[in-house]
Amino acid sequence: MPIVSRGFHGRARDTQRKLPPGQYETTDFPVLSAGPTPTVDLDEWEFTIRTETGARRSWNWAQLTALPSQTSTVDLHCVTKWSKFDTEWQGVSLDVLLEDVETSADYALVHSYGDYSTNVPLEDLLNGQAWIAYRYDGEELAPEHGGPARLLIPHLYLWKSAKWVHSIQLLVEEERGFWENIGYHDYGDPWREQRYQGD
Amino acid sequence: MARTAVSRRLGNRLRWRTARLTDGRVESRAARTLVFEVPGWPGHLAGQHVDVRLTAEDGYSTQRSYSLASASDGESVELTVQRVSDGEVSPYLTDELAMGDVVELRGPVGGWFVWSPEQKEPILLVGGGSGLVPLMAMIRMRRAAGSRTPFRLVYSIRSPEDQLYESELRQDEPGLDKTYVYSRSAPPQCPRPPGRITASDLSSTGWPPDFEPTCYVCGSTGFVEKASGLLVALGHHPGRIRTERFGPSE
Numbered sequence: 001m002p003i004v005s006r007g008f009h010g011r012a013r014d015t016q017r018k019l020p021p022g023q024y025e026t027t028d029f030p031v032l033s034a035g036p037t038p039t040v041d042l043d044e045w046e047f048t049i050r051t052e053t054g055a056r057r058s059w060n061w062a063q064l065t066a067l068p069s070q071t072s073t074v075d076l077h078c079v080t081k082w083s084k085f086d087t088e089w090q091g092v093s094l095d096v097l098l099e100d101v102e103t104s105a106d107y108a109l110v111h112s113y114g115d116y117s118t119n120v121p122l123e124d125l126l127n128g129q130a131w132i133a134y135r136y137d138g139e140e141l142a143p144e145h146g147g148p149a150r151l152l153i154p155h156l157y158l159w160k161s162a163k164w165v166h167s168i169q170l171l172v173e174e175e176r177g178f179w180e181n182i183g184y185h186d187y188g189d190p191w192r193e194q195r196y197q198g199d
Numbered sequence: 200m201a202r203t204a205v206s207r208r209l210g211n212r213l214r215w216r217t218a219r220l221t222d223g224r225v226e227s228r229a230a231r232t233l234v235f236e237v238p239g240w241p242g243h244l245a246g247q248h249v250d251v252r253l254t255a256e257d258g259y260s261t262q263r264s265y266s267l268a269s270a271s272d273g274e275s276v277e278l279t280v281q282r283v284s285d286g287e288v289s290p291y292l293t294d295e296l297a298m299g300d301v302v303e304l305r306g307p308v309g310g311w312f313v314w315s316p317e318q319k320e321p322i323l324l325v326g327g328g329s330g331l332v333p334l335m336a337m338i339r340m341r342r343a344a345g346s347r348t349p350f351r352l353v354y355s356i357r358s359p360e361d362q363l364y365e366s367e368l369r370q371d372e373p374g375l376d377k378t379y380v381y382s383r384s385a386p387p388q389c390p391r392p393p394g395r396i397t398a399s400d401l402s403s404t405g406w407p408p409d410f411e412p413t414c415y416v417c418g419s420t421g422f423v424e425k426a427s428g429l430l431v432a433l434g435h436h437p438g439r440i441r442t443e444r445f446g447p448s449e
Binding site: 002003004005006007008009010011022023024030031032033034035036037038080081114115144178179182183195196198199 | 311
């Protein structure tokens with residue numbers, strides 16, 4: 001049973017939109033990163049999927065942006081407690097990128113330019129749930145928000161949506177990423193409030 | 200006494216605990232330090248944060264994350280909260296929470312933006328505004344541990360009235376060099392004209408990159424983007440620059 005803080009009333013509740021437990025709504029777009037924002041030159045940009053057998057598929061910038069893209073309006077939930085409703089992204093569905101990949105892996109470890117990584121189950125990247133996103137709100141994706149391209153998995157806490165995405169490594173056994181290694185949850189479902197290992 | 204080890208028993212660390220306000224200090228025109236007694240607190244590292252949960256009479260509850268300001272010290276935990284005038288939580292914490300009142304708290308959280316006295320390399324702390332708070336925990340941990348690791352602090356604030364921990368930082372402390380960067384209005388004796396942080400602020404008073412310092416940068420997104428970008432441009436390796444950004448600065 002939560003303990004009541006005397007005299008705390010909170011804001012008027014917006015009953016129209018439901019927030020995951022412990023989250024509050026913001027209309028800003030806050031930034032969270034562990035280090036400096038990396039500079040990635042589009043001429044050298046590359047995105048690679050590697051399977052457990054070592055097979056690789058890579059796309060350069062022109063190849064990625066030539067693929068059919070989708071525009072999606074999704075809600076974002078950051079483990080630092082803010083949520084942002086109705087954000088509009090354009091990108092390539094992972095269904096398209098993974099379509100011809102042969103694998104028996106169940107897990108993915110996503111790597112970024114600048115050494116960030118995060119782990120997700122492979123099935124969470126499929127079935128219209130995840131994108132390599134390169135436009136936000138009708139504009140090129142800004143570097144501090146993960147540009148030129150980031151992973152977008154809006155049904156999980158936002159640290160899973162790796163900024164500056166560089167590759168996805170498919171794995172038979174789960175390996176932990178950057179935040180997961182220091183105590184954040186392996187799955188990170190905001191609706192079940194899976195913030196930290198053990199939640 | 201200060202502890203450097205943190206309990207690894209997650210079940211214990213992630214339990215919501217009742218925190219009772221036992222002391223408060225006004226730090227600046229918009230910031231207040233809250234001292235809580237937290238029974239069973241497992242200790243923390245300098246730079247970690249906590250989740251704070253507030254629940255209203257009608258059951259509505261909301262959470263925020265705040266950096267720990269104090270070095271680990273038994274069951275006493277200090278947070279410094281900056282008031283955001285239209286915020287839902289911070290005005291309650293800075294203006295309404297009274298001695299004996301309770302909030303819920305869990306943690307410590309975060310294992311990346313931390314400094315521990317076992318680190319021997321020189322340290323550069325770059326703080327903007329209330330981004331000083333976790334850096335102050337590192338300074339206090341250094342003092343509590345009797346560490347002689349050389350620290351340099353570059354602290355950017357709008358004006359002298361915004362400075363946190365003024366009397367504590369005014370004391371001379373061997374091995375801790377402090378530089379103030381005023382962005383809007385500087386005190387009359389300050390030779391540097393007011394303005395945003397520059398490469399020369401960081402190169403003249405920070406460490407040369409070949410000393411391989413670990414750099415901790417904390418503040419608003421704009422400040423952290425600027426300062427960490429300057430450090431990279433000066434030749435500091437991105438892997439030695441750790442950042443913490445205050446989102447909607449609540």
